[in-house]
Amino acid sequence: MAGIFKAYDIRGIYGEDLNEEIATKIGRAFVTFLGCKKVLIAQDMRPHSEPLFKALSEGITMQGADIIHIGLASSPMSYYANGFLGCDAGIMITASHNPGEWNGFKLSKAQAVPISGESGIADVERIVNEEDFAPVADVKGTISTFDITNEYVKHVKQFAHLKRPVKIVADMGNSMGIIESKALEGIVDFEPMFDTLDGTFPNHEANPLNHETLVALQEKVRSGSYDFGVSFDGDADRVGFVDENGDIIPMDIITALIAKDLLSKEKGVIFYDLRSSWAVKEEIEAAGGTPMMSRVGHTFIKQQMRENNAIFAGEVSGHYYFRDNYTTESSSMAVICVANIVSASDKTLSELIKPIQRYFCSGEINSKVEDKQAVLDTLEKKYSDGNVFKLDGLSVEYSDWWFNVRCSNTEPFIRLNLEAKTQEKMEEKRDEILAIIRG
Numbered sequence: 001m002a003g004i005f006k007a008y009d010i011r012g013i014y015g016e017d018l019n020e021e022i023a024t025k026i027g028r029a030f031v032t033f034l035g036c037k038k039v040l041i042a043q044d045m046r047p048h049s050e051p052l053f054k055a056l057s058e059g060i061t062m063q064g065a066d067i068i069h070i071g072l073a074s075s076p077m078s079y080y081a082n083g084f085l086g087c088d089a090g091i092m093i094t095a096s097h098n099p100g101e102w103n104g105f106k107l108s109k110a111q112a113v114p115i116s117g118e119s120g121i122a123d124v125e126r127i128v129n130e131e132d133f134a135p136v137a138d139v140k141g142t143i144s145t146f147d148i149t150n151e152y153v154k155h156v157k158q159f160a161h162l163k164r165p166v167k168i169v170a171d172m173g174n175s176m177g178i179i180e181s182k183a184l185e186g187i188v189d190f191e192p193m194f195d196t197l198d199g200t201f202p203n204h205e206a207n208p209l210n211h212e213t214l215v216a217l218q219e220k221v222r223s224g225s226y227d228f229g230v231s232f233d234g235d236a237d238r239v240g241f242v243d244e245n246g247d248i249i250p251m252d253i254i255t256a257l258i259a260k261d262l263l264s265k266e267k268g269v270i271f272y273d274l275r276s277s278w279a280v281k282e283e284i285e286a287a288g289g290t291p292m293m294s295r296v297g298h299t300f301i302k303q304q305m306r307e308n309n310a311i312f313a314g315e316v317s318g319h320y321y322f323r324d325n326y327t328t329e330s331s332s333m334a335v336i337c338v339a340n341i342v343s344a345s346d347k348t349l350s351e352l353i354k355p356i357q358r359y360f361c362s363g364e365i366n367s368k369v370e371d372k373q374a375v376l377d378t379l380e381k382k383y384s385d386g387n388v389f390k391l392d393g394l395s396v397e398y399s400d401w402w403f404n405v406r407c408s409n410t411e412p413f414i415r416l417n418l419e420a421k422t423q424e425k426m427e428e429k430r431d432e433i434l435a436i437i438r439g
Contacts, residue, residue: 004104005125007117007409008299011095011104014048018103020055022128026105027059029127032134033120034109036089042070042078043093044176044235046199048103052093056105057143064137065089070148072197074180074236079112079328080155081148094176094235097207100200106235112326113306116299149182155325156183160336162343165189168335169229171217173206174198177232177239183332188339193220206233208240208318211248218246227342228349230335238318239331241338243350252276255314256283256356258337262312263287271304271313271321274392274404275364275417279356280314295392296406302327316364360426362418367437369414372407375437376414379405382436401429405437 004012010026012018030036039060043049057067070081075092082090088110095102107115107124115121127133167189172178174194184190193216194203204213208231221229221242229242241249252272259270260283271294272280284291294301294313298321301313305327313321320334321327342349369375376394383403386396393406393415401420408415414437420426 005117005121007121008114008297009096009104009106010121010124011098011102013101014046014052014103015101018052020051023052023055023105024059024062025128025131025133026124027056028063028133029059029124030089030091030107031060031063031065032127032132033123034089036065036087036109038085038087038089039065039067040070040078040082040085040087040090041067041093042073042075042081042090044095044199045072045174045197046095046100046103049093049199052103056091056093061141061143062136063134064139064141066141067143069143069145071145072176072179073148074176074331075106076180076237076325076328076330076332077148077152078106079108079326080152080330081146082108082110082112083326084148084151084155085146092235096235096237097205097209097233099205112328114299114302114328116297119299149179153183153185156330156332156336157187159324159333159340160187161340162187164343166227166339166343167191167225168339169193169217169220169224169226170335171214171220171229171231173213173232173234174201174203175206175232175234176236177206177331180232180236180332184335187336191220191224191226193217201234206231208233208238214240214242214248218242218248222246228338230331232331233318236331237329239320239334240318241349243353244348245350247350249349249353250277250316250357250361251318252280252314252316253353253356254318254334254338255316255320256280257341257353258314258320258334259284259289259312260287261337261340263289266311269305269308269310271301271308271310273301273313273315274395275316276314277357277359277361277419278402279358283356293391298329300392359419359421360423362416362426362430365416365430365434366408366413367416367434368412369437370412372412372414376405376407378436379433401425403429403433405433
């Protein structure tokens with residue numbers, strides 16, 4: 001059981017790591033830790049999400065807290081509901097993009113402020129392990145239901161200002177994009193793929209970061225006349241894009257496009273994660289915004305956004321965060337922002353992104369390393385003549401190239417991201433640094 005309490009959520013294989021008994025204890029521990037009175041709960045389409053909901057809610061109500069259950073919903077919808085309904089806590093039952101045998105819980109406080117390993121998951125784990133629950137309440141909490149769909153759809157549609165019809169393909173991955181995309185109806189003309197809810201993921205895993213899962217979408221876009229294609233992950237808090245030719249668009253380039261759309265209406269702070277291309281910062285500045293670099297991970301980004309009243313943030317994993325969605329993800333808002341840009345231009349999406357893709361990126365490269373700190377120390381010493389900073393791992397910038405190396409929290413991996421102003425420089429420095437990492 002110890003392995004289910006992660007840095008950002010609680011997650012494990014149903015029936016092995018996570019079962020109803022543990023879910024009830026987590027419910028009790030959650031209320032014990034937060035002292036919450038009104039908990040928003042949503043769930044994804046996995047067959048075991050319903051029994052886990054019943055068990056979790058037994059633990060929560062046992063401790064005297066009331067539940068508002070919004071049923072099947074995407075993570076963005078659950079975050080919106082948490083804020084909209086004035087709850088003081090929220091739980092999304094999902095294992096995101098993990099295979100069908102997995103499940104878990106994403107935890108948040110009031111206003112959808114996320115709870116991470118450092119800010120509460122470790123406390124919940126301790127309370128579960130020690131069974132250190134607050135006394136059972138004299139009066140059991142209640143469970144009521146609410147359908148947030150119409151409110152969320154109305155909220156997201158406010159951000160649409162299309163100048164012409166936009167036609168897209170949307171790969172739902174048999175998961176919560178089916179519900180999330182209701183916010184796109186009447187805004188963009190979209191043709192759905194794999195739009196039957198099925199928690200066994202019969203067509204492909206719902207993970208747009210894995211390019212193999214985008215093959216069917218790419219083929220569909222290439223077979224017709226579409227402006228672009230999108231692919232949602234399992235709980236629809238991430239979305240990937242392909243252009244009108246079916247070519248995959250790097251997710252940091254989408255950050256730049258969304259920033260340009262939002263900054264056309266309001267100037268302010270935009271966060272980009274430190275793995276993003278130099279071009280993202282430059283595009284934000286060119287659009288009149290204030291670019292700020294963030295650590296990797298949704299809890300850090302959401303906190304930094306709140307502290308700086310940021311309008312928007314984008315992560316290279318396909319998380320797109322909006323101040324106006326309680327500083328949380330909304331994949332449908334991201335799709336609408338890209339549609340806004342495309343509809344206002346006489347250029348295709350591939351033509352719009354071409355000038356932004358002006359540098360050469362390695363992509364994220366993972367290397368298995370036993371002594372991760374020793375490698376970081378070696379790299380820091382060797383490249384000490386560059387601009388060195390440690391916002392997240394080790395970053396070093398030069399005039400014509402930069403790199404970042406980060407250690408995985410959970411695995412013996414070092415992750416390298418590197419970019420340069422020429423393909424030759426990128427390849428040379430990539431190979432040079434990988435030789436040190438893997439040496």
